[in-house]
Amino acid sequence: MPADETPAPGRPTHAHYDAVIVGGGHNGLVAAAYLARAGWSVLVLERLGTTGGAAVSSRPFDGVDARLSRYSYLVSLLPRKIIRELGLDFAVRRRTISSYTPVVRGGRHTGLLVGGDGTRESFAAITGDDREYEAWRRFYGMTGRVAGRVFPTLTEPLPDRYSLRARVDDENAWRMLFEEPIGVAVEDAFTDDLVRGVVLTDALIGTFADAHDPSLVQNRCFLYHVIGNSTGDWDVPVGGMGALTDALAAAARKAGAEIRTLHEVTRVETDGNRAEVTVHSPEAQSVISAGKVLVNASPKALATLLGEQPPAPAEGAQLKVNMLLTRLPELRDRSVDPRQAFAGTFHIAEGYEQLATAYREAAAGSLPTAPPSEIYCHSLTDPSILGPGLAARGYQTLTLFGLHTPAGLFTADNEAVRDTLLRATLAELDAHLDEPVTDCLALDADGRPCIEARTPLDLERDLGLPGGHIFHRDLAFPYATGETGRWGVETTHANVLLCGAGAVRGGGVSGVPGHNAAMAALGR
Numbered sequence: 001m002p003a004d005e006t007p008a009p010g011r012p013t014h015a016h017y018d019a020v021i022v023g024g025g026h027n028g029l030v031a032a033a034y035l036a037r038a039g040w041s042v043l044v045l046e047r048l049g050t051t052g053g054a055a056v057s058s059r060p061f062d063g064v065d066a067r068l069s070r071y072s073y074l075v076s077l078l079p080r081k082i083i084r085e086l087g088l089d090f091a092v093r094r095r096t097i098s099s100y101t102p103v104v105r106g107g108r109h110t111g112l113l114v115g116g117d118g119t120r121e122s123f124a125a126i127t128g129d130d131r132e133y134e135a136w137r138r139f140y141g142m143t144g145r146v147a148g149r150v151f152p153t154l155t156e157p158l159p160d161r162y163s164l165r166a167r168v169d170d171e172n173a174w175r176m177l178f179e180e181p182i183g184v185a186v187e188d189a190f191t192d193d194l195v196r197g198v199v200l201t202d203a204l205i206g207t208f209a210d211a212h213d214p215s216l217v218q219n220r221c222f223l224y225h226v227i228g229n230s231t232g233d234w235d236v237p238v239g240g241m242g243a244l245t246d247a248l249a250a251a252a253r254k255a256g257a258e259i260r261t262l263h264e265v266t267r268v269e270t271d272g273n274r275a276e277v278t279v280h281s282p283e284a285q286s287v288i289s290a291g292k293v294l295v296n297a298s299p300k301a302l303a304t305l306l307g308e309q310p311p312a313p314a315e316g317a318q319l320k321v322n323m324l325l326t327r328l329p330e331l332r333d334r335s336v337d338p339r340q341a342f343a344g345t346f347h348i349a350e351g352y353e354q355l356a357t358a359y360r361e362a363a364a365g366s367l368p369t370a371p372p373s374e375i376y377c378h379s380l381t382d383p384s385i386l387g388p389g390l391a392a393r394g395y396q397t398l399t400l401f402g403l404h405t406p407a408g409l410f411t412a413d414n415e416a417v418r419d420t421l422l423r424a425t426l427a428e429l430d431a432h433l434d435e436p437v438t439d440c441l442a443l444d445a446d447g448r449p450c451i452e453a454r455t456p457l458d459l460e461r462d463l464g465l466p467g468g469h470i471f472h473r474d475l476a477f478p479y480a481t482g483e484t485g486r487w488g489v490e491t492t493h494a495n496v497l498l499c500g501a502g503a504v505r506g507g508g509v510s511g512v513p514g515h516n517a518a519m520a521a522l523g524r
Helices: 026-037 080-085 119-127 131-155 161-168 171-179 182-189 193-203 217-226 241-255 299-306 352-363 388-392 414-430 456-463 512-521
Strands: 016-022 042-045 099-105 108-114 258-260 264-270 275-280 285-295 319-325 345-348 373-376 396-402 451-454 496-498
Touching (some): 042 285, 108 119, 119 131, 119 193, 131 161, 171 182, 193 217, 285 299, 496 512
16 A cells, blocks of 8 residues: 555555454454554454454343353453553452352252352261362362462463473372373362362363363363462453453554454465465455464464465364343252352252263263253352343343363254253253243343353354364463474464464463463564
8 A cells, every 4th residue: 555545444554564463352462462562563353343252242132231251251361460561451350159069969959069168068068078178178289289380381481391390399290180181180089979070170161071081181171270370260350251352452552553353364475574464354355464473363264374284173062051130040959049059150960970971972972961061140240241220130140151062963953953952951950940040031122031052163153263162272281392382372484373272371261372472473
């Protein structure tokens, strides 16, 4: 574009940038903010109409003033270092309860409540004595020590395996988490099936695996779920997940980055020093040149952009359900208040053997008979996501995350299988309620129940997640291998970096790949 030509509304201002970032998800925005603050000219190109990717808030129900974290929903792995260095106007809030897991024992509805002053008593009531509680304290004492040593390395150059092992400085912990299937550690530490299941769930979020999978993909998932900010706490984003990405976009713009939505990148060509990025927008097709290209998308998308061989297909394995209720349902377990039970993670059909059975059924090509899931009521911790009228009338949000439902189960008829799975999943929840949860659903402006469900195929269609995989591909241990570079974001092209969840140390709402790609680009 000639220097005296005025760009059309929405078009990039320049024909060349120091860095072009493909994708305006939270990691791309983190990278943009860091590079712009370093004085680089930065252009972010996002194919959707808004930035944020999967980390967004929206009002999914017509005429209802409730802003839900529609896809990703809790924060643990986002380093406070990033919040501080980028000056983000963003906060999280601790949940008062860690988890509640209902169960029927001796014909009586009861449950395990973890968090607060009654945790020891709850363990004793469920298991008969203090032994499981003491085992719980020892086990999570171990993971806490590992977290304190591993988490700070996520925003440093990748350590090698030997260096990380030395940093952990606990051979038993290293063996349990890094060398043998997590099922061994769970079975060695605990005897109660319910307690074992609660522990194992952290190894299965977005990960389709058995507790004893020899690949250790479940160990990698478990590790990232227990090391966040050196505590493993999973907190509620104040204002919803979109509050984070709005703050990141504001920080990037304030630093000088240019952000263009409805701009889809279709091709990246590079000689290792200079790249050309082909962009389609409603106004035109154009080619932007860049010194560096940071791709905030999946490894599959990266390969497509470069015209290279794609990686092995990824496959997501979760059901995401969003609901708005007029009230929290009463529980059959009368010993706990629903506001306590739903304040943390509400586990359903997640006993140890139930999880194993669900995995075997899904691996054989069938929907789990008792679909496992976990539920979160964000509005108990952060009522600001509800309009004043809804909050005053006692409305609450519910987010349900179902496990062991791989994308392949939906390929024949996504809509029909989604409906069948949703009914079965809610039936498992209803078994522990005094009334069906659907009786508590609010209605939208057209009188429709406020509930929506998303399968892996829906997430692939809506967000471009390969196979609906929320981590873009299987997670990696946070150390260097022969295939990784200094920061775990490098590609075979010197000036093209991967800053999405598929980078080493990617996954979750962390901003870590964005930070690390920016550091790699800056030569840190």
